[in-house]
Amino acid sequence: xxxTFEGIEGCGKTTQSDLLYQxxxxxxxxxxxxREPGGTALGEALREVLLxxxxxxxxxxxxxxxxxVRAQHMEEVISPALADGKIxxxxxxxxxxxxxxxxxxxxxxxxxxxxxxLVTKGVRPNLTVLLDCDxxxxxxxxxxxxxxxxxxxxEDISFHKSIRKAYLKLAEEDxxxxxxxxxxxxxxxxRRIIQEKVxxxxxxxxI
Numbered sequence: 390x391x392x393t394f395e396g397i398e399g400c401g402k403t404t405q406s407d408l409l410y411q412x413x414x415x416x417x418x419x420x421x422x423x424r425e426p427g428g429t430a431l432g433e434a435l436r437e438v439l440l441x442x443x444x445x446x447x448x449x450x451x452x453x454x455x456x457x458v459r460a461q462h463m464e465e466v467i468s469p470a471l472a473d474g475k476i477x478x479x480x481x482x483x484x485x486x487x488x489x490x491x492x493x494x495x496x497x498x499x500x501x502x503x504x505x506x507l508v509t510k511g512v513r514p515n516l517t518v519l520l521d522c523d524x525x526x527x528x529x530x531x532x533x534x535x536x537x538x539x540x541x542x543x544e545d546i547s548f549h550k551s552i553r554k555a556y557l558k559l560a561e562e563d564x565x566x567x568x569x570x571x572x573x574x575x576x577x578x579x580r581r582i583i584q585e586k587v588x589x590x591x592x593x594x595x596i
Contacts, residue, residue, distance in 0.1 A: 518586075519568065
């Protein structure tokens with residue numbers, strides 16, 4: 390089973406994915422926690438390149454780097470874990486590419502869809518948790534948590550607003566897979582809501 394977390398910078402998705410991972414471990418499940426971009430030695434190295442604020446990266450180059458990371462990630466981590474019957478909790482996955490490189494960078498969605506099918510071999514998340522919150526609040530939260538802002542975090546606020554709008558559009562188009570959670574909620578309340586949703590999903594799959 391593949392559970393992914395999505396959202397704009399500072400929405401709380403990394404915190405909530407970590408909390409879910411710990412919860413599933415404590416419940417006795419076999420679970421793998423990973424992230425994109427990253428997840429492998431190659432992926433983490435390319436992540437550093439993608440996030441460097443002093444390095445100009447063209448939109449198409451950015452997309453191809455993201456796909457290279459995902460191809461390695463699938464082969465090395467996600468596919469083997471799923472084949473072993475493990476639960477995979479992933480901080481960002483295919484939807485981030487549609488939001489950031491598609492709607493954010495204006496790359497044709499058809500190109501992204503073709504590349505995603507190629508690198509994932511058709512694997513799609515069973516559940517995608519979208520932490521949605523106000524852009525200004527999220528960026529303020531992010532800047533308070535870190536003194537160093539990466540290349541994406543330093544984008545103009547209009548870019549971040551387009552990403553949020555894209556995520557909400559994706560969630561509306563695939564409402565059976567997406568589970569939208571208010572990112573402004575208290576951390577413990579958001580955790581409870583997500584855990585209840587995941588428990589229901591696992592029961593429905595006999596896990």
